[in-house]
Amino acid sequence: MLITDELIAHAAASAPRAETDRRLPPDTAKALIAAGFARHFVPARHGGDQGTFTELTQAVAALGAADPATAWCASLMASLARMAAQLPEAGARALWETGPDTVVVGSLSPFGKAAPDGDGWRVGGRWPYISAVDHADWALLCATVEGGEPRVFAVPRAALTITDTWNSIGMRGTGSHTAAVHDLHSPAGFSFPRAALLTGGGPEDGAPCHTVPLEAVNGLSFAAPLLGAAEGALDQWTRYATTKARAATLRPGAPGPGIAALGQALARSAGETDAARLLLERCAAVADREGADITPAHTTRTLRDTALAVDILTGAVNRLLREGGTAGQSEDQPLQRHWRDINTSATHIALRFDAAADAYARPRLGITATA
Incomplete structure (x- = not known):
């Protein structure tokens, strides 16, 4: 199931409480479990779905448009269960003895x-x-x-x-x-x-999702919620800008951004967000297609693309807040929350573009590891 209109509405409604409590409300965590995030990558022999990265990325992004923090937790619930598939059989049986929704x-x-x-x-x-x-x-x-x-x-x-x-x-x-x-x-x-995660392999009867090396998908699990954050911010900002554009049409020369400035901010941020989505969808598709056969070149390109996508998304949301005026920064507006969420998450070590660029460029420039 993963994503439904009801889950999206629940995440949006519970976001202010999660902010105040500094943790997901229990009913939100239960909703994520019921939707199938915890079981998404669990091996079939333990009752799980052993699903795809493409499906998870799309679901997490849709949830992130409502609340990035909820989407972040959903993404990591799925990702950590995928890692748990590396456990020897005794540990795996104990972990999932009550079912795949652990x-x-x-x-x-x-x-x-x-x-x-x-x-x-x-x-x-x-x-x-x-x-x-x-x-x-x-x-x-x-x-x-x-x-x-x-x-x-x-x-x-x-x-x-x-x-x-x-x-x-x-x-x-x-x-x-x-x-x-x-x-x-x-x-x-x-x-x-820990090296078993880096090399991939997974359980003997594992699906392709269990055999992908961690580096080839780790950034994707952190970037997908931020794609949703940017898309949610864009939706919120567009509603605000529509009102501003009407006012500018009725009162030319009034204070505030004009139609041209609003249009440029919308077009550029929407285009950048779409470009980031295409990058992340390609990363997910390659992981699903290649599995254990994914190459170092694929992996370093994915590192590059996930970090680059987050850079692009952060810039797009920063532009929207800058052009959003004072109203967009009100505490009761999702725009400022999405802006805080995406800028905080962009500092994660798995999303640093400098490290990703180095890993991508060195083999292509003939630079040895010790150079």
């Missing part, structure tokens, strides 16, 4: 430490910025093994200590608070090397 959240930043402990590992650490953590059933948390590589551990909700630390000016409704684990024994079968 909410998985997490962080791949190696903020934790792990050490061998009998038949498993001893894990501890503190992980900030975990979106929708209040609604989690499980968390995937990355910890560095003493003298070894980072591993990703599946941790049940009962083992998490959640601290209210999310005070950002944008994406407030994501509830990206801090989770901590203290001296936890993680059994064998409940973790995997």
